[in-house]
Amino acid sequence: MIRWLLALGLLLATLPGMAQVYTYIDAQGNRVFTDQPRPGNAKKVQLPPGNRMSPPSASAAPAPTAENRPEPLFHYEMLRLLIPEPDATIRSTAGELIVSVTSEPGLKKGHRYRLLLDGQPTGAPGPSPVFALSDIDRGTHHLAVEILDEQDRILERTANQPFHMQRMSLAQKRRIKPCAIADYGLRPECPLADKPEEESSILPFF
Structure with missing residues (x-):
């Protein structure tokens, strides 16, 4: 029994995956396995399903390389x-x-x-460190x-700094400094x- 099981295993290892296996008893009483049908007493052997693993998908994401890693922010x-x-x-x-800002080191090219x-932004970003604002309530x-870089990423930001706007009316200015004849x-x-x-x-003439 063990001998013909071993023979069957060797035969399956050498045959293509879809080949049919036959078995019969020869004249000396030995069980024989073959892939060729034999007239007479040869019978088909029912093969178990295969246990093959599929290869890994070629569409798997590649590992990050030095070329596609994002550059660190300055x-x-x-x-x-x-x-x-x-x-x-x-x-x-x-x-x-008038607002003036400074940085250390100085503003890099493209920043x-x-x-x-x-x-809220007061206007489009630019390289000038001086801003002129008007009509502030x-x-x-x-x-x-x-400070923004070439990809509009924020590199640095200051904390909010308060200031107080006092808009004097014309009447208040006249009270502080009355109008002289030459001022009109x-x-x-x-x-x-x-x-x-x-x-x-x-x-007047009388």
Whole structure:
């Protein structure tokens, strides 16, 4: 029994995966296995299903290489607002403000500054460290500045820095510095329409 099982195993190992196996008893009483049908007493052998493993899929994602790893972000040692100073009070009739920033090291090629007023960008980012703002509402506001790289990634950002805008009305400016005759038409708070008529120095003729 063991001999013919071994013979069957060897035969299966040498035959193609889809070949048919036959068995019969020869004239000497030995069991024989073959892949050729034999007229007479040869019988088909029922083969068990195969146990083959599929090869790994070729579409599997490749391991990351040095070429496709993202470059590390550049970091600046220092970034801060120079003007205005923290908690500064700005007095402007038109709500105007000049903002200046600095970084260490200096701005790298392709990098840009972006100024934020109350969390919103004041304009398109650019290489200039000076920003001119106007028509800022009266009250307390917050400034912050960011540095962006070529892919618009934020490299650095300052904390929000408060300042206070005081917009004086024309009436307030006139009270602080009353209009002289020569000021009308020159100072915005002294329009020509408000210029008083000059008194005549000629006495009336009787």
